[in-house]
């Protein structure tokens with residue numbers, strides 16, 4: 001069985017997405033790119049996370065051809081591949097339909113720096129233009145919106161996309177930006193949120209670059 005560890009990680013983080021209310025049922029999808037093998041392990045299409053076993057994970061190459069697996073890969077495969085093809089710093093992609101991020105995406109608005117934790121995604125969270133789910137157009141819109149600058153983006157009228165060096169970091173970013181999206185929703189409901197300035201957000205992004213290395217021993221406060 002190819003990429004056994006990546007398959008197990010996808011099962012584990014799929015369940016973590018459910019437990020953390022980042023998605024429901026089979027919504028969203030996640031993948032890991034093994035650069036040595038030049039292969040991607042991705043969640044299968046339409047299978048609930050709690051039923052997914054390591055052998056259900058689909059292994060594809062960067063052209064999207066199935067190398068190993070009986071099931072169809074996630075319908076958003078192209079949106080994952082476009083980041084692996086274009087960003088050497090990205091080895092994991094997580095896509096969720098978490099409620100508050102998706103709420104903001106339905107306004108077709110960005111999430112500004114309402115809290116310093118927005119820096120997990122960039123100095124703001126951009127929103128990609130709408131396109132039908134599972135299309136190459138959606139993959140291109142996401143890439144055009146996030147490019148090499150952002151770790152997290154919204155997809156208009158759809159959800160959230162997080163890219164990172166590894167799956168643990170992608171999950172963290174998805175979770176922190178869902179939190180920021182909720183804060184943005186709540187603050188706008190009762191007033192006008194104060195937005196942090198660019199230089200503070202640049203500093204926060206510098207600090208978070210080492211977050212992956214420190215997270216095992218300490219939490220960001």
Ligand SMILES: [Zn+2]
Nearest residue numbers: 028133158159
């Ligand atoms: Zn989706």
